[in-house]
Amino acid sequence: MIRVVLPAHLRTIARVDGEVTLDVEGSVTQRSVLDALEARYPTLRGTIRDRSTHKRRAFVRFFACEQDLSHEQPDDPLPDAVAAGTEPFLVVGAMAGG
Amino acid sequence: MSGIRVLVGTRKGAFVLSGDGKRDDWDVSGPHFPGWEIYHVKGSPADPDRLYASQSSGWFGQLIQRSDDGGKSWTQVGGAFEYDGVPGTHQWYDGTPRPWEFKRVWHLEPSLNDPDTVYAGVEDAALFRSEDGGQQWQELSGLRRHDSGPQWQPGAGGMCLHTILLDPVDPQRIFVAISAAGAFRSDDAGKTWTPINRGLRSEGIPDQDAEVGHCVHRIAMHPSRPDVLFMQKHWDVMRSDDAGDSWHEVSGDLPTDFGFPIDVHAHEPETVFVVPIKSDSEHFPLEGKLRVYRSRTGGNEWEALTNGLPQSDCYVNVLRDAMAVDSLDSCGVYFGTTGGQVYASPDAGDSWAPIVRDLPPVLSVEVQTLP
Numbered sequence: 031m032i033r034v035v036l037p038a039h040l041r042t043i044a045r046v047d048g049e050v051t052l053d054v055e056g057s058v059t060q061r062s063v064l065d066a067l068e069a070r071y072p073t074l075r076g077t078i079r080d081r082s083t084h085k086r087r088a089f090v091r092f093f094a095c096e097q098d099l100s101h102e103q104p105d106d107p108l109p110d111a112v113a114a115g116t117e118p119f120l121v122v123g124a125m126a127g128g
Numbered sequence: 129m130s131g132i133r134v135l136v137g138t139r140k141g142a143f144v145l146s147g148d149g150k151r152d153d154w155d156v157s158g159p160h161f162p163g164w165e166i167y168h169v170k171g172s173p174a175d176p177d178r179l180y181a182s183q184s185s186g187w188f189g190q191l192i193q194r195s196d197d198g199g200k201s202w203t204q205v206g207g208a209f210e211y212d213g214v215p216g217t218h219q220w221y222d223g224t225p226r227p228w229e230f231k232r233v234w235h236l237e238p239s240l241n242d243p244d245t246v247y248a249g250v251e252d253a254a255l256f257r258s259e260d261g262g263q264q265w266q267e268l269s270g271l272r273r274h275d276s277g278p279q280w281q282p283g284a285g286g287m288c289l290h291t292i293l294l295d296p297v298d299p300q301r302i303f304v305a306i307s308a309a310g311a312f313r314s315d316d317a318g319k320t321w322t323p324i325n326r327g328l329r330s331e332g333i334p335d336q337d338a339e340v341g342h343c344v345h346r347i348a349m350h351p352s353r354p355d356v357l358f359m360q361k362h363w364d365v366m367r368s369d370d371a372g373d374s375w376h377e378v379s380g381d382l383p384t385d386f387g388f389p390i391d392v393h394a395h396e397p398e399t400v401f402v403v404p405i406k407s408d409s410e411h412f413p414l415e416g417k418l419r420v421y422r423s424r425t426g427g428n429e430w431e432a433l434t435n436g437l438p439q440s441d442c443y444v445n446v447l448r449d450a451m452a453v454d455s456l457d458s459c460g461v462y463f464g465t466t467g468g469q470v471y472a473s474p475d476a477g478d479s480w481a482p483i484v485r486d487l488p489p490v491l492s493v494e495v496q497t498l499p
Contacts, residue, residue: 039163039188043204073204077188081208089187123187 032063033118040078040121044071049118058113060092061104078121093120131498132454133198134462135179136470137166140488142181144199147483151460151474154483160202161193168235168449168492171198175243176496180262182233182248190232192248192262205262209233209250212269218252219281228252228272235449235492237292240299249289253280253306255318268318271304276323276340283307283343283362290448291344296351303357303372308343311359313372324372328361345388346448350397358400358427360390360448365402367427378427383414389451393476394459398426401453401461401477403446411466412443420463422477436480437471444469449492456497464490 034050041047052066061084068075079086084104086092091100095109095117111117134145134154141159160166164183172178179195181202191207215228231251239245248256248265254272256265271289280287288307295301302314303324310325323339333341343362350356359366359375363386366375379385384404393399400423406414413419418437421430444467454460461477464470468487473480 037187039185043188043191073191076190076207082210087187087189126186 031115032058032066032112033115034063034067035118035120036074037121037123039123040074043073043077045073046071051115057105058108059105060099060102060108063108063112063119064104089124089126091122091124093122094118130456132456132460133171133176133496133498134452134470134472134483135169135171135199135492135494135496136464136487136490137169137181137449137492138464138468138488138490139165142166142169142183142199143484143487145470145483147472149456151454151456151472152481156484157199159488160199164191165232166491167233168494169199170236170238170494171496172238172243172246173240174238176498178238178243178261180236180238180246182236184232190230192233192236194262206258206264209248209254209256209265210267211254211272212267215272217278218287219279221282223281225278228254230254231286234288234290235292237294240294240296247292247294247302249292249304251286251288252282253287253289253309255289255292255302255304257318268314270319271312271314271321274312274321274323276309279340280306280309281341291347293347293349293354293357295354297354301354301371303347303349305344305347305359307345308341308362310340310342311344311347311357311372324368325375326373327368327375327377328366329364330362332362346390348390348392348400350392353397356397356426358390358392360387360402362386362408365390365427378423380423380428380430382421382430387446388448389446389463391451391453391461394453394455395457396424396459396476399424399476400427401451402430403451403463405445411445416441416443418442418444418465420461420473420477420480433473433477433480435478436473442467447491449494450490452493452495454495454497460495462493462495464493466490 136143141162143158147154169181177198181193183191193202217225220226235249237247244261291305293303312321355371357368420433444465451463466489
C-alpha cells in the first residue's frame with residue numbers, strides 16, 4: 031500500500047481528505063505511483079505532470095523521506111520506506127507567492 | 129420578474145452575483161474554485177443554466193469546469209488542449225522563433241444554439257471547439273496554420289486568443305482577435321481564416337499598417353447587425369461596417385484612446401461603451417477618475433459617465449473581458465476592476481453603483497439575463 035499526500039488544491043480536485051492510499055503493481059517508481067494515482071482520480075490528469083509527455087509540471091515537486099526526488103528519473107525506484115508504506119510520497123506545490 | 133446573473137472571474141476564484149430586475153439588491157455566491165485563476169466564466173445562450181469556467185494555475189495547469197444548474201454545482205470536464213499536429217513556431221518578443229506551447233484558456237464562447245458546443249480561445253494563440261460539453265477539445269487549426277502564423281508575436285500579456293464572436297445571422301462566420309496578431313474572420317465555420325486588419329495602424333510594429341501584428345484588445349458587435357464591429361485596439365477605437373474588411377478610427381473626442389474592453393448597448397446598435405486608460409505603461413484612468421465613455425453615434429462623439437464612479441484617487445484597470453451588458457428593457461452595463469470592484473449601471477451608464485467592492489482582481493465579467 032503506497033501512501034500519497036497531495037497539496038490542498040489537488041485534494042479538492044480529487045475530492046479526497048487526507049492521505050491517498052494506492053495499490054501499485056510491480057516496481058514502485060514515480061511513474062507507477064502517478065499512473066496509479068491518475069487512474070484512480072482521473073481529474074488529476076494534467077495537474078501534476080503533462081498529459082502527453084508525462085513531464086513533471088515546473089512548480090510541482092516530489093518529496094519523500096526528507097529527500098527531494100523531483101529530479102530523479104521517473105522509473106527510478108522510490109525509497110524502500112515509500113514502497114513499504116511506512117513513509118508517504120509527497121506531491122508538493124512549490125513555494126511561491128501570488 | 130426577470131433576473132440577472134453576473135459571472136465574475138478573478139485571480140483567486142469565481143463569483144456569481146444574482147440580482148432581480150431592479151438591479152439594486154444582489155446575492156453574492158463564491159468564491160468558487162478558491163485560489164485558482166478564473167480567466168472566464170460564460171453561460172450558454174441556449175441554456176442559461178449551462179455555464180463553462182476556465183480554471184487555471186501556474187502550479188497545476190488548466191482545468192475546465194461545467195455547471196448545469198446556473199453555478200450552484202460544478203463538474204470538472206476536459207482540460208486537454210493538444211495542438212493539431214506539429215505546432216511549429218511563432219515569433220518571441222525578441223523576434224526569434226519559438227514553438228507554440230499551450231498555457232491557458234482565456235475565453236470560452238458557448239454556441240448560440242447548442243449548449244454542448246463551446247469554443248475556447250487559448251494562449252499560445254489558437255482556437256479549440258468542444259461538441260460534448262467541454263469533455264473533448266479539438267483545435268480548429270486552420271487559424272494557427274494561417275500563412276502569417278510564424279509572424280505572430282505575444283503582447284505583454286502573452287500571445288492570447290481573447291475574443292470570439294459568433295455571427296448570429298451566418299452560422300459559418302466566426303470572428304476572433306489575438307494579441308498581438310490582430311483580428312481574423314472565418315466564413316466556413318473555422319476551417320479557413322482571413323486576417324481582417326486593413327485600416328489599423330500601430331506605431332509599435334515596424335510596418336505600421338501590416339496585415340498582421342496589431343495588438344487588438346477587444347472586438348464587439350450588436351447581434352442585430354453583425355457586419356458592424358467595434359474594436360478597442362491597444363491605442364485607437366476602431367469601427368468596421370463591412371465585417372472587418374476595412375476599419376476606420378472612431379476615437380473622436382475621447383481623452384485617451386488606449387483601453388481594453390468595448391461593448392455595445394443591448395438595444396441601440398450605435399451606442400458603444402469604452403473605459404479609457406491613460407496609456408500602455410500607465411494602466412489606470414486619467415487623473416485618477418474612473419470614467420466609462422459612451423457614444424450614441426457609433427463612435428467619434430463620446431460622453432463621460434461618472435455618476436457613482438470614484439472621481440479621485442482611483443488607479444485601477446478594467447481588463448478586456450471585464451465588461452458586459454444585460455438585455456433588460458433599460459440596458460444594464462457591468463464592469464469589474466483590478467481593484468476588485470464590480471460596478472453595475474441599470475440605466476445604460478447614466479448611474480453606477482458597486483455590487484461588490486473587495487473581490488480579488490477581476491479578470492472577466494459576463495452577464496446573463498434570465499427569464
